[in-house]
Amino acid sequence: MPPSVHAVKTSETAATPGQKHYLTRGAGAYRRASLALFLSGFSTFSLLYCVQPLLPIFSQEFAVSPAESSLSLSLSTGFLAVAIVCAAAVSAGLGRRSLMSISLVGAALLTIATAFAPNWHLLLVIRALQGLVLGGVPAVAMAYLAEEIDPRGLGATMGLYVGGTAFGGMSGRVLTGIFAEYLTWRPALFIIGAIGLAAAIGFIALLPPSRNFVRRPGFDPRFHAKAWLGHLSNPALPFIFTIAFLAMGSFVTIYNYAGFRLVAPPYGLNQTELGLIFTVYLFGIGASSIGGLLGDRIGHFSVLLFGLALTAAGSALTLFASLPAIILGIIVLTTGFFMSHSIASGLVGKLAHGTKGHASSLYMLAYYVGSSLMGSAGGWFFAVEGWVAVVIFTLAMLALAFVSACLAQHLARRKA
Template identity: 40%
Template sequence: MIEVGSRPWLRATLALSLGSFLVFLNLYQSHPLLPMLANEFAISSLHSGWTLTGCTAGLAFALLICARLADRFGRRRVMLWTLTGAILLSLVASGVEQFGSLLALRILQGMLLAGLPATAIAYMGEEFTRRALISAVGIYIAANSLGGIAGRVLGGLLAGWFDSWHATFLGIGLISLLLLPLVVWLLPTQRNFTPSQASPGQLRQALGSHLRNPLLVGAYLIGGLNFMVFLNQFSYLTFLLSAEPFSLPPQWLGMLFLTYLSGTLASSISGRCAQHLGAERLLLVGIALMALGALLLLGANLAAILAGLLVSSFGFFLAHACASAWVGQHVTHDRALASSLYLVAYYLGASLGGFYLHPFWVEGQLAGMVLGIELVLLVTAALSLWLARQKAHRQQPLTI
């Protein structure tokens, strides 16, 4: 087993973190391009958003498929082949001229991007000692966040510099292709992997068990619903800020996503906060901060919007770290499958958020969007209270 601090640990951790960075770099590259795509293809804000939501939907759909393929053919092979295919699709997308072709490529790209997130933790669990795993996972999650920020910021910069969305896909595809050989070279060959293939009956039984567990289902719903409104508020704000009186170009719209950095801070302190407050209370604190951040957006000036997004990002990642950790703490079997189901709910929420917020945006613009966000946060706050009661009920001693 690989020990923390050893040369193989450094290589594997760097390889998986860089691979994760490339996944989210490619996933979110279209986020700052939505107004530009809407103008070029003469489509609505909802339709242009499909270039992001279609990609996240493809990822959500393929997570369990990739996990099963990795069980049979090996973690390393599935991660590297799917990542290579996804990067090549960015290059292909840079040359298309029809919106339908772009959307189809993005959905397929999302499916391929699922390969690494679906299997990276399983690779670590098989190859690393427990101490090495805990240390590596923190670095890996930080790379997720940085890749998402870089995809949006770099995507906006490339589109602004060259006045073309094609430049974003070409530039990010080329950068990813240059870094890919480093991932292949660094990632050690698996030594502890044993091929396996669960029978359909076993998989159905495990899925059914997790989906009947209220402590897990509640966390899945909280993660998915929170991400549904958090991610897609950025999408609609790019349309607000690209129009009068702001008229921000794509490169400045990409900078909007630097507010995610407050979420990186929140993730890093979430463990210590949970020890002091308890996971149930911390979930509520995160949701309350998201609600406050959404209300700050109503200031309708750039300073208020940035402040709102900073507060909202901090609250979202606090709640997200808490909900994902909750799953790990309340599952007794098939842990990888339970975590994969959380990711499915998480990215499915991201895919549905554009559809949910669109009527609020059409009817009330910024105020309507904020109303839609607050309604969902009321639901997730209620779910947090419900989870706390479910946990307390299970912990009550039996009396005779």
């Protein structure tokens, strides 16, 4: 019987040195792993970004500025960035599957707790804790895929995982906006937390144990420091990390402050209408999967450069005053971003030599630091010069990301 269809054991196992048991397309374990990782992406991003359509509400209810209201998201992503680095080290001893399961359940329960926060400062504390807990998912999920999936199909599977993150980001934003319109924001967050808990249970039931993961008992700081420094000395990888920082920073900046623009005159959208705009995430779901498949066939860097150019074009389109043009711009931006992200995250697994969990953690660290720092910095541009300044800020970041992709391509080819 092929390794990909061996019976799945109930606990995480260590790989035999020199032997790889990959999950291959068509096997039942492959399908279960794909669905489980889709659910993990869905749960993580629905819980993380469910507050984004509520930023104008928080600004009014707690009497804080737009930049201050963005802290309910930026603190989560900032602490998530720190936790991701620790998660790579913890998962080396605890195991990929166990850490992801604990993280998903804990984050869902904290989202439910957010619904009962009596004041602004406690709400921020809970959201920061949620970021810390969620750190056990993104980098570890990427490492699980890089270790367990047949490399010939890794691009497609990574695209499916990123599609799950897109679906979760969309669902969290859309459903929260609708529920907040009719039930107020507290019941909205409670319901989102309950949905995330159900997804976490499905993940635990479906995900096959790791078979290529080598457990390292105890904690050896020198080993982890050497692993991270090794990836930073890889000629191409630091530029991939830079792309994650800049692309995610530009994407979150547009999404954070588009709501403030669209609830104000002359648009005057309500929470349901604002939430429904986030259904454009559906384009991100398709783009991430298509991007992964195209990368496997025609070249990952070619698709990455196209995706970044598409993201910049979408950002520029939002400069137009008409609402259809703004929505079209957000669609193009979302499509380009998720295409870029699925390719860049897949390139980490391909370019890293050993300790893929540590390489993934550095990518996700850059990704969420970009979200946290640039997402909040965009509020300063919005307050000073309005939407035009926000777009100029994002285009500058995307131009630097494009240059970084060109340099990474050149260095990867030279090394090959």
